[in-house]
Amino acid sequence: MKKYLFVMRHPPHVGSHVQETLDQILTTAAFDQAVSVLFLDDGVFQLKTRQNPQDMVLKNTGAIFTALELYEVKDVFVEAESLLDRGLSAAELILPVLTVARADVNALIRRHDVVVPD
Template sequence: MHKKFLFVLRKPPFNGVSMQETLDSVLTIAAFDQAVSLLLLDDGVFQLKNGQQPDRFGMKDTAAVFGALEIYDIHDIRVEVESLQERGLKPRDLCLPVREIYRKDVAGYMKEFDVVLAG
């Protein structure tokens, strides 16, 4: 039985190993043919910002993992419009194509999923 998983990413990049662990979970679940979507809120929108330099922080470059999402059939990547605006970002500043979602619609969107995981 297929389930729909939503991973909610709220933390900025290079905030410890939790992001790498979350991405590992995303890819593992997707590898078992489960439907996986990502929602980036708050500082999580910085995860997809172009031009990051993780080596400056002694961290792994997660951009390669984000680039692999397509291989795992993960195409539903959404970012909260207000989170982008509050941080001076636009979708063109991100390294992947995303769909925008307004804050008022986030709760309803989350209800569409069988499992919601925060990372």
């Protein structure tokens, strides 16, 4: 079994990019691969609570993120500095996350066989 790391850097609700990446994550996990997700930069906004994309006539991807656990995607990482720089805390996110320091991101990436950037 290969270990996949999907890196999410883009903000939510900007085109279909997030939805397509989520589809890749769920498909990979459905084939019994080990899947982790890392949120960096504006990607941390994808996990922010109380988003209302319906007001902008966009799909709410937050519900799909909550399904990650059903697909056994348990390692959801968020870069601590990305949260801090955007005035967010882990308590404001829709999922429990593992925070990782910016200095440790490269080591996290190296622990995976396949890295899928967004």
